[in-house]
Structures are given as C-alpha cells and as structure tokens.
Amino acid sequence: MSSLNDTNQPGDGTWRSLDELERGGELAPGAEHEFPETSADSQVADPMSRRNFAKLMGASMALVGVAGAGCKRYEKEEIVPLARRPEDEVPGVPRYYATAWDFAGFGQALVATSFEGRPIKVDGNAAHPFAGGGTVIGTERHGSSSPLAQATILEMYDPDRSRTVLKDGAGATIEDFRAWLDGERANLRSRGGRVRILSEATSSPTVARMRAEVAQSLPGARWVDWEPVSFDNERAGLRAAFGKPVRPLPHLDRARTVVVLDGDIFVEHPAALRMSRDWARARRLERSSLGEGVMGRLYSIESTFTSTGAVADHRLPLRSELILPFAMALEAKLSGGAGPGAEFLAEDKIAHFLDVMAEELAGNRGRAIVIAGRRQPAAVHALVAKINFALGAVGSTVEYLEDPEPQRPDHLEGLVRLTRELHDKQVDYLFILGANPVYDAPADLDFAGALANVQTSVHLSQWEDETSKKTTWHVPRSHYLEAWNDVRTYDGTITLAQPLIEPMYASVSILEMLQLLTGSEPDGFAAVKATFDELRPSVTWRAALHDGFVPGTALPVATGIAVNQLPPMTLTDSQKGGTRVANGNLEVVWAPSMQLWDGRFANNVWLQETPDFLTKVTWDNYAMVGPSTAKDLGLKNDSLIKVKVGDREMEVACYTMPGQAPYSVTLVLGGGRTSAGRHGGDGKDKRGFDTYQVRASAAHDMAAGCTVTATGKSFQLASVQEHWDIRAPLKKDVAQWGIKNRLPMLVRETTHDEIKDAKWRAEEDPAFPLVSLFKEKTGEDGYPEDKVHAWAMAIDLGTCTGCNACMVACQSENNVPVVGKTNVMMKREMHWIRIDRYFSGSPDDPEIVHQPIGCVHCENAPCEQVCPVGATLHTSEGLNDMIYNRCIGTRYCLNNCTYRVRRFNFFDYNKEYREARNKVRRLLFNPEVTVRHRGVMEKCTYCVQRIQNAKINAKNERRELVDGEIVTACQAACPTEAIVFGDRNDPKSRVRRLHEDRRAYSLLNDEYNTKPRTRHLARVRNPNPKLESTGSHDHRGSH
Structure with a gap:
C-alpha cells in the first residue's frame, strides 16, 4: 500500500475507503456505471457461480403461495393475542404476540407478527418497562430491536435446521431417545457425581428452578454455563x-x-x-x-x-x-x-x-x-x-x-474445569444444551478430544453442528417461537416467551429436556406457569402473557456497597512502553462479528449479507489492521496474512481499517464453521476463517507478543463500501463549480456551539432559482391547501449509530432477497436501504458519519420520467410507487436515479423453492408485500402496506389518522429513533416539525431539483474546545 497522508485528501475532505483516499478522491474505476461490464449470462455459464446460486436458493426469496402444511397451532386458550380482542381470527389480518428471546444469558423482549398461524416478523416490545422504546399506538407496539433479533425469524424456517434425532450419526426418533433415557435413569441417579450438564448461558427463572430439581434427581451432577463472548x-x-x-x-x-x-x-x-x-x-x-x-x-x-x-x-x-x-x-x-x-x-x-x-x-x-x-x-x-x-x-x-446468580462460576473457569475432568475420564454422561464448544472453546483445551472420553454424550441443538457430530445423541432443539420459556431482561424484569407455532419438527426445548432428565413429562407451559405462580405477582397470568412481562420483577438495587481496597496492579513491559512496538510484540484482540456474533448465526443469510457497519464487508470475517501498521508490515487488503499467537498460527483475510489502533490486530469471530449449514460452512465450501484456533484460555480476549506476516496469497472480500456511490453521477453531471462547492453538502455537520447562532442553517438558499413548469397550489405556509396526505420521512444523522437494525428490519418486512457473495462483488446486492459511511481526517484517526439512504420519494422523480411502460409513477399522496407486473426490466430508472437506490432482480430467486426441502421457506414471507421475480426493479416503498392498513383501520373506526400511527419497518427497529415518518401536510406532525428544523436539508435537491420527501438532519457534534483547538480532529461545518 502506498503512503497515506493528509496531502491525499480529496477536495471535500471525505472518503469512503482507503483506496479512494489513495486515488486522491477519485472514485473507483467504473463507479459512474450503474451496471458492471460483466454479462449476467457469463455468470450463469460459470459452474462455480451456478453452484453457489443454487445453494442460495434455499435461503433467499420464496413463492407467493404459502403452504399450510406444518403450520400447526397451539390451543388458542394458551396464546394471548397482543393486538386483537376478541380472539377471533380474521383471515389476512395479522396478529401480534408478546414473546421473548434468550440471547447469551440476557432476555430480549419482543413482539412477533403472525399471519394465519405463521410467524413472519419480530420487533421489540415497546411497552416493556426496560426494553421498551419505539411507538405504542393503541394495541400495536412497534419497538426497537437489534439486527440479530430481527434475523432470528429466518432461523425458524431454515431448511438446514435439524429435523431428526441422531444416534451415533444414524437416524433415530425422539421416542428412541426417551426410551434410552428411561433405561439409563437408574444409572444416571446412582452415578450423579459423574454427570455434567454444559449449557449455553440462560436468564430463565424456570431453568434456574429446574436446575435445583435436576440436582435433587441426579445427586452430585454439576451444571456449567458457557458463552465464548461474555461479560x-x-x-x-x-x-x-x-x-x-x-x-x-x-x-x-x-x-x-x-x-x-x-x-x-x-x-x-x-x-x-x-x-x-x-x-x-x-x-x-x-x-x-x-x-x-x-x-x-x-x-x-x-x-x-x-x-x-x-x-x-x-x-x-x-x-x-x-x-x-x-x-x-x-x-x-x-x-x-x-x-x-x-x-x-x-x-x-x-x-x-x-x-x-x-x-x-x-x-x-x-x-x-x-x-x-x-x-x-x-x-x-x-x-x-x-x-x-x-x-x-x-x-x-x-x-x-x-446479581441474579451470585454463586455462578465464570464461564471460562467452568469450562476449563469441565474439560480437565473430561480429559481425566471423570465424566460418564455429558448433556450439552445449546452450546457448541467443539467449535468455540479455547483451542488449548482440545474440547473435541476431551469429548471422546465420555461414555455417553447428548447434544441439544437447532442444527447438526460441530458438537453434534462428536456426540452420541443429537436431539433437535425447538426454535424460541415454538416453545414456552421465561427470561430476564438486563434489568431483571421477568419476560414471558409464548410459542406462536407448534414445533415444526420432532424437537424439544431446554425446559423440556430438563423435564425429561428429571423423569417428568415434557410440558414447557406447565413449567413456566409454575414459576409464575411462585412469584405471586400483582397481575394475572393472562395479563402478563398479553403484555409480555411480569411487573415489579426487576432486580433490586444493591445497597450498602462500597469500593474495597484494590490490590496493587502490576504492568507488563509492553504496557509500560510506548504506542509503537515491533512485530513479534503486536497485540491481538478478538471481537464478535456484528453479523454472526460468535458464529451461532453463520447460516443466517440475512446477517451474512448485511454489511458490517464500519468495514462494509459481507459474507466473511477477517483480521483488521490499522493503515500505519499495514504500511510498516507490508500488508494489503484482499490478501491473506499469517497471525501467530503464542505457539498457534493461522491464515486469515486482511482488512485495513482506518482508525484501528497502531500495532493492534483484531480477529473477528464467527467464521470458519465446518457444520453450520449450506451457507455458513458445511465442510465442503469454506465460509470465513476460524479465529478460535488461535484463541487460548490464558489469553481469551486479548493477547500480546504476537506476530503478523504477509503470505503473498490473495483473498477477495465482498465489500460494498464503494458500491452505489452517490457522488458518481454528480462528478459526471455537475460542472466543476458544483464539484467543488456542492459535494461537501452530502453529509452536513456542525457543532453545538455553532448551532447556538440563530442564523445558522444546514440548508442555504439555492445558488440558482428552482423553477417549476407547473403552478403549485399552496397556502401561506407553503404546503398544499388540500387535505391529501403527503407522506415524508426525516433521518437524524446526529443520532444514527449505523447499527444496521433498519436494514435487516426492511429485509424482513419487504421480502428483500439475498444474492450471495459472488453477486455482491458484482454490485447486485438488493437491500432497499443502505447506510453510507464517510470518513474525514487522518486515516489513522478519522471521524465518521453515517448516512442512511433509501428511496427518498422525489416529488420530481427522475426515474418516473424515463420509464417507457409507466411501471414507476407518482401517487396523489407523494409516493413513488412500483407496479411490478408492468416492469420490463429496461433499468432506465436505475440509471437515472439521483440517489442510486433502485435494485434490479438479475435472477428469479423463487425458482428453486419448488424443491421439497426448501418449501418450508414459503412460510416466512410477508403476504402483504409482492414477491418480485427476475427482470423486475424494486426499491423502498415507505412500507406502503403499513400505510394502507392504517388507513383502513382508521376508516373502519370512523376517525382520522393519528400522527405516529404509521410506523415504517426501519423506523420501528431504530433504537435511537433517528428515523421519523409521517404526514408532512399535518401541521402538528413530528415529521413536519423536523422538516422545518434548522438542521434539515434535502439531499441533492439544489443540484437536481428532485424535491425529495426524505430530508436529513445535520449531525451536531459536541467537541471539547480544549481538544478541538489542538487539531485532534479536522472538524468542519459540513462534508
């Protein structure tokens, strides 16, 4: 990599990648072209691409028809609908159920949307006392949620889910497993001291209660919790x-x-x-x-x-x-x-x-x-x-x-002790509940080798993963939307999880497995209800199930605590030294992937194809190094490097990340799976890199004294950081004056001190008058005099954290397809919303600003003017709508889109779902949104289906729409409420107030007079003047 310094800065001060910075601000070759030069037909002819494409069919789009087979519902008296009373079902009308998800030992309060018995989407529970946040309109609760939570719905319909019990790798039944367990019960009880239960971390009060029952049933048995990423x-x-x-x-x-x-x-x-x-x-x-x-x-x-x-x-x-x-x-x-x-x-x-x-x-x-x-x-x-x-x-x-479990040993401590016992052949029976230690245990423990010393091992898992292949018994685990449970959110509030659908396969939950261990009949409902009754809550079971939580169950604040005298802290030589170290003394840290976490989401293609919020890499994990470190060590992007930690080493893809601390290397977890499924890694096609193989128990989170060297081998990462660059048509179409003076206005910033000036505005008067050929009827306030709705959106750059929750929520709501790594590298990703990330300043210490962009629904839309068949047109309420059955795929609209937000279906992603194994995917998709086919253009619709539903409900109830009643999928998921949607013609609406805010500006409106309905709000930084004056950051009023 050539030298990077401030003299390379582009004229506007912003850059999207180090490659662009090296080019001095010039965009990537071919960035001005909407379509790659590669022919689609040549990709079809390539056998490798055809194979990958065929694999993706099992995890992308689905046929419009929805099969009812396998969609078995529980008795309706056991499920309390969240949003409709009485509990009669109206065909085609969604119902909402409060539920919960236990993730890495902490509960997440959710609301699941169900269509005629099919769960199709999850959101946060806005009414929850701790996890709440979002919008509560009547009986509907649109709460914020993480990308991981949004994507869990995909796992229930994963064709690669385990469907049958296995014994020694051969097919068996759940009855066979129960018969074996009944036959071994006397041995389990008499040899309880040689029984171990290794479980993923759980916050369930019912599991905690049943642990005590297991201890009584199996005297001497010991329970161990394990999470590879913990607190x-x-x-x-x-x-x-x-x-x-x-x-x-x-x-x-x-x-x-x-x-x-x-x-x-x-x-x-x-x-x-x-x-x-x-x-x-x-x-x-x-x-x-x-x-x-x-x-x-x-x-x-x-x-x-x-x-x-x-x-x-x-x-x-x-x-x-x-x-x-x-x-x-x-x-x-x-x-x-x-x-x-x-x-x-x-x-x-x-x-x-x-x-x-x-x-x-x-x-x-x-x-x-x-x-x-x-x-x-x-x-x-x-x-x-x-x-x-x-x-x-x-x-x-x-x-x-x-702490709800003050006596619990730490995860790593418990696993180290258990593995030592396995190696010493002190365990006869090992029950593994949900965890995957063969894959994610520290490499020095050799858990796979230790597991071979156990007489009988049982693994409860949703997939036949690496651990399942090493155990005697593998038992399919129920998805959390198929099982009863209770969890504690971070503050301790007990939150109830109710099933929306009967288990689709012969599976059991963790609660049911524990009941089998104690000799009880598996009944998750009875177990959770018994725990609820012990609480003696102030609300009825039905009310708690309806609301999704038990009031008054948060953890108490610790009282009478004071800081003890801390022991003296000693520093290592590298901690006493300077910031610069030699190769051989580098630092390696391990970080969970923001898409795959610790690897458990490896087969979730929504998350695999979601770009990392900073690197913008999809479908792979990697090692991150800083620009100065890469220069010193001769490392390059899209290459393999060798990382040596102690006496272990591995090869991994290199990604040069601006802002990475010098001489620190970050290994992202979650890749390199060998038994995750067809998309996460199945042992035949490699997906990512197993960074656990250099992670040891003694240096579990970070290690010093490491060495990194270049191998000379190449490896291409699928990064979207320079895709759909909004500046490309500008540099092509706008004169030199515009390039110099308007490009900095794509993302606008100011400081808290500057905005105190009442004259400051993010949007200046246009350099040239914006003239219309049509006479627009407006009132004194500048808005139309009629009562037609004018749907609009405001996005606050000051509170957007770039977390990708909006992107995954949009994909779930609108049946957005997955295209795979090969097509991503060809700029064919299909996300309706993208989050542009801009750097400014020094590559070793840059500032960042995120800018979410979807279709902005221009009032003067360039796409509408070039469509030869009228497939994209304007509604009276200001929506830029798509009529899919008119579209003939000319792609003129995409080529003419100022904001580069239209997406084209190069393939028919529905075709392969006629295969028997993949038909389960049909149950997932939202029936209110048309499934698009090959040759059709698509884009953000402002969740028009939600708009129409709200209008129908208001009409049926003989009332006007309420501001905030319509919540788009991206808006609902956003944890910071950075996205606001509403009627701009309503003078009391929040979106109108934000559109009139001094920070609001219309992206590229001065250049193209597109009159976008989505306006962005400038980011406001609050720098300390004593640090800002030193030039630690090259702050500017706008980019």
Whole structure:
C-alpha cells in the first residue's frame, strides 16, 4: 500500500475507503456505471457461480403461495393475542404476540407478527418497562430491536435446521431417545457425581428452578454455563471492587460526560438498545433529557473502531492492553494520586487528551460516567467502579443491581474445569444444551478430544453442528417461537416467551429436556406457569402473557456497597512502553462479528449479507489492521496474512481499517464453521476463517507478543463500501463549480456551539432559482391547501449509530432477497436501504458519519420520467410507487436515479423453492408485500402496506389518522429513533416539525431539483474546545 497522508485528501475532505483516499478522491474505476461490464449470462455459464446460486436458493426469496402444511397451532386458550380482542381470527389480518428471546444469558423482549398461524416478523416490545422504546399506538407496539433479533425469524424456517434425532450419526426418533433415557435413569441417579450438564448461558427463572430439581434427581451432577463472548470480566472486576458480583445499569440520559474504555455499548452490550436510546435523548437539541440547550458529550478510547467510537465527540485509538495503565492514570488524576508512569502516557496527544477528559469528568461530578468494555480485564472494571464512586455517579448516572446468580462460576473457569475432568475420564454422561464448544472453546483445551472420553454424550441443538457430530445423541432443539420459556431482561424484569407455532419438527426445548432428565413429562407451559405462580405477582397470568412481562420483577438495587481496597496492579513491559512496538510484540484482540456474533448465526443469510457497519464487508470475517501498521508490515487488503499467537498460527483475510489502533490486530469471530449449514460452512465450501484456533484460555480476549506476516496469497472480500456511490453521477453531471462547492453538502455537520447562532442553517438558499413548469397550489405556509396526505420521512444523522437494525428490519418486512457473495462483488446486492459511511481526517484517526439512504420519494422523480411502460409513477399522496407486473426490466430508472437506490432482480430467486426441502421457506414471507421475480426493479416503498392498513383501520373506526400511527419497518427497529415518518401536510406532525428544523436539508435537491420527501438532519457534534483547538480532529461545518 502506498503512503497515506493528509496531502491525499480529496477536495471535500471525505472518503469512503482507503483506496479512494489513495486515488486522491477519485472514485473507483467504473463507479459512474450503474451496471458492471460483466454479462449476467457469463455468470450463469460459470459452474462455480451456478453452484453457489443454487445453494442460495434455499435461503433467499420464496413463492407467493404459502403452504399450510406444518403450520400447526397451539390451543388458542394458551396464546394471548397482543393486538386483537376478541380472539377471533380474521383471515389476512395479522396478529401480534408478546414473546421473548434468550440471547447469551440476557432476555430480549419482543413482539412477533403472525399471519394465519405463521410467524413472519419480530420487533421489540415497546411497552416493556426496560426494553421498551419505539411507538405504542393503541394495541400495536412497534419497538426497537437489534439486527440479530430481527434475523432470528429466518432461523425458524431454515431448511438446514435439524429435523431428526441422531444416534451415533444414524437416524433415530425422539421416542428412541426417551426410551434410552428411561433405561439409563437408574444409572444416571446412582452415578450423579459423574454427570455434567454444559449449557449455553440462560436468564430463565424456570431453568434456574429446574436446575435445583435436576440436582435433587441426579445427586452430585454439576451444571456449567458457557458463552465464548461474555461479560465475566466485568462481573469479576465488580466482585473484586464490592465483594460480590453486581450488575451495572448506566443511565446515559442523565450523563453530561460519558467515557467508554474499549467497549461498544451501542451494539455489543446486552443493554445496547436501552443505552442507545438514552444516549440519543441526551443528544437531541429539541428535547434533550439533560435540559433545554444541553447536550451530552461522549469520549471513546478503543483499539478497534466501534459504533460507539464512530459517534463519539472525541476518540483516541489505543491498544487494548494499554487501557489498564490509561485507567490507572485517569483514576490518579481524579484522586490526586500517582500515575503508573507508563511511557506512552507522556506522549503529547495522549497526555493532553487525558488531562482535558479528567478535568471535564471532575467538573461534572454526579453527571458523568465511565464504562469499561467487556474484553478489558477485571482490574480495569474494578478501577472503573472506583472512578464512578469518586465521581458521584452511583445512584445518578449508574446503578448497581443485585446479581441474579451470585454463586455462578465464570464461564471460562467452568469450562476449563469441565474439560480437565473430561480429559481425566471423570465424566460418564455429558448433556450439552445449546452450546457448541467443539467449535468455540479455547483451542488449548482440545474440547473435541476431551469429548471422546465420555461414555455417553447428548447434544441439544437447532442444527447438526460441530458438537453434534462428536456426540452420541443429537436431539433437535425447538426454535424460541415454538416453545414456552421465561427470561430476564438486563434489568431483571421477568419476560414471558409464548410459542406462536407448534414445533415444526420432532424437537424439544431446554425446559423440556430438563423435564425429561428429571423423569417428568415434557410440558414447557406447565413449567413456566409454575414459576409464575411462585412469584405471586400483582397481575394475572393472562395479563402478563398479553403484555409480555411480569411487573415489579426487576432486580433490586444493591445497597450498602462500597469500593474495597484494590490490590496493587502490576504492568507488563509492553504496557509500560510506548504506542509503537515491533512485530513479534503486536497485540491481538478478538471481537464478535456484528453479523454472526460468535458464529451461532453463520447460516443466517440475512446477517451474512448485511454489511458490517464500519468495514462494509459481507459474507466473511477477517483480521483488521490499522493503515500505519499495514504500511510498516507490508500488508494489503484482499490478501491473506499469517497471525501467530503464542505457539498457534493461522491464515486469515486482511482488512485495513482506518482508525484501528497502531500495532493492534483484531480477529473477528464467527467464521470458519465446518457444520453450520449450506451457507455458513458445511465442510465442503469454506465460509470465513476460524479465529478460535488461535484463541487460548490464558489469553481469551486479548493477547500480546504476537506476530503478523504477509503470505503473498490473495483473498477477495465482498465489500460494498464503494458500491452505489452517490457522488458518481454528480462528478459526471455537475460542472466543476458544483464539484467543488456542492459535494461537501452530502453529509452536513456542525457543532453545538455553532448551532447556538440563530442564523445558522444546514440548508442555504439555492445558488440558482428552482423553477417549476407547473403552478403549485399552496397556502401561506407553503404546503398544499388540500387535505391529501403527503407522506415524508426525516433521518437524524446526529443520532444514527449505523447499527444496521433498519436494514435487516426492511429485509424482513419487504421480502428483500439475498444474492450471495459472488453477486455482491458484482454490485447486485438488493437491500432497499443502505447506510453510507464517510470518513474525514487522518486515516489513522478519522471521524465518521453515517448516512442512511433509501428511496427518498422525489416529488420530481427522475426515474418516473424515463420509464417507457409507466411501471414507476407518482401517487396523489407523494409516493413513488412500483407496479411490478408492468416492469420490463429496461433499468432506465436505475440509471437515472439521483440517489442510486433502485435494485434490479438479475435472477428469479423463487425458482428453486419448488424443491421439497426448501418449501418450508414459503412460510416466512410477508403476504402483504409482492414477491418480485427476475427482470423486475424494486426499491423502498415507505412500507406502503403499513400505510394502507392504517388507513383502513382508521376508516373502519370512523376517525382520522393519528400522527405516529404509521410506523415504517426501519423506523420501528431504530433504537435511537433517528428515523421519523409521517404526514408532512399535518401541521402538528413530528415529521413536519423536523422538516422545518434548522438542521434539515434535502439531499441533492439544489443540484437536481428532485424535491425529495426524505430530508436529513445535520449531525451536531459536541467537541471539547480544549481538544478541538489542538487539531485532534479536522472538524468542519459540513462534508
């Protein structure tokens, strides 16, 4: 890679990739072309592409018809509909059910949409006391949710799901398994001390109750929890600080200053949705939770660029291993003690950053908070607890809740002990519930080898995965929408999960497996109901099931806690040194994939094809290195590098990430599966890289003393970072004056101080008058005088974290297809909404801004003017509609689209669903949205089906539409409420107020007079003047 420096900066100061920065701002070759030069026919002729295409058919689009076979419903008295009373079913009308999902030991409150017995979509439960957020209109609850939660619905209809019990790899039945279990019950009881249960982490109170029953039924049996990505470091640190484990609950809506040490609180954290919402409330100028005109400030110190760092007002790239001495120095400055004396702390930039940040924290006592990321060691979390006490944050910006399982061993500690027992042949029976330790256990434990020493092993899993292939018995696990359960959300609120459909295959849930172990008849409903009755709640079972939670069950706030005297903290030589180290002393950190997490979502093609929110890579995991590190070590993008950690090494794809801390390498987890399914890796076609093979128990989250070398081999990653570049038609069509003066206005920014000037506006008067050939009838306020709806959207760049929730929600709602890695590399991805990510500043320490863009529904739409068959046209309410059966696929509209948001179906993604195994996918798709076929153009419709449903409901109820009643899929999912939809002609609507806000601007309207119905709101940063004056960031009013 050639040298990258500030002299390469493009004229507008923004760039989307390092390749573009190297080109001095020139766009990628061929970026101005809407379609690649490669012929579609040549791809069909390629056998490799045909094979991959045929595989994708099992996980993309479906036929319009929906089969009823396998769609068996529970007795209606056991299911409480969320949104309709009485409980009579109207054909074609969706029903909503409160439910929950247990993910990595923390519950997620959800609402599932069901069409005639088919669950087709999940959203957050907006009425939930902790996880709530979003819009509650009458009986419908549109709550925010994560991309992972949105995509779980796809897993229920996965053709690769396990469908039958296996014994020693051969087919069996659930009756065979039960007969074996009954026959072994006496042995299990007599040899209970040689029985182990290894389970994925769960927050279920019923599971906790049944664990006690299992202990009574099998005396001496021991339970072990395992999660490869956990918050046990935080738990251990707070145990050291307070003498017992507690759970921190930040309140970012109360904090003027937030400092995050090497963590991603907006994506990785189990309370990410809540913290995203609270942070956004403290950032809104119009209704800030901190008071009128007050805006919170966010600092992020991290090794890997995260969504938190991307929206931070100040970010400091720093190796993860240096966070401990940095935190020690911060605590010393706040307490007046002596710092650790590490060499890097004396570097001018870091020293000044630390001084200014410490001064601000001290000045905001009671209104500040420090949060440490999950990968940081226990010592850092203990220090952070001490700092928060010193800042007066406890009881204000953070509360500490009682831990629901104070005696639970840490995950890694439990797994290490269990594996040692397996190697020593001290276990006769091993029951594995949901976990996949053969794939994700630390490499030095050799769990697969240890498992071979067990007399009989049983694995309960939704897929026949790597662990299933090594066990005696494999039992299919029910999807969470097929089973009864209860979970605790992060604050401890007990949330009920009710099934929407009877198990589609011969499967059992974790609760039912535990009942089988104790000799009881499997009945998940009875187990959950028994737990509910023990609570003696203030509400009835029916009310709790309807609402989805049990009020008053949140964890109590820990009282009487104080920080203990912390033991002396010692630093390693690399922690005492400077920021620059030699190869052989590099740092390696492991991070969960934002698409695949720890690998459990590897066969979920929605997530596989969702671009990473920062790298924009799809379908693979990789190693991230910083630009300066790549230059020093001779590493290049789209190549394989060798990473050596201790005595283990592996080859992995290299991605050069701007803002990655120097001499820190991030290995993304989740790839390299060998038994995940046809799309996640089946042992025949490799998908990604198994980064667990260099992860050891002694250095589980980060390791020092590592070596990285180039191999000279190439590997192409499917990145969309330079696809659909909105600047390409500008550079082609706009004169030089426009290139110089208008390109910076694509994404607009200002500062909190600048916007205090009443004259400041994001949108200036147009350089040239915008003249219309038509006389537009408007009132004095500039809006039409008639009462026709004018649907519009506002997107706030200041609160968008780029989390991709909107993208996956849109895909789920609108039957958007998946095209696969090969077609993604050919710029054929089909997402209706994309999130453009722009960098500015130095490649080693850039700023980032996210810009979501879908069809903006231009009033003067260029696409409508060129369609020869009238397949795209304008409605009286301002929607740019598609008539799919008119479209003949000329693609003129795509070529003429200013915003490059139209998508073309190069293939018929429905064809292969006639195969028997893939027919289950037919049950997934939304019957209110047309399934498109080959040769048809598609794009965002503003969720027109939701608009029509709301209008029909209002008409039936003889009333007018209420502002906020229509919630688009992207708007519902957004955790920060950055997307607002409504009627612009309603003078009281929120979208109209936002359209008239000083921050609002119409993208490219001055250049093309398109009059878009979607307006963006400029991002407002809140930099500390003492840091901004040093030039730590090249801030500008707009990009």
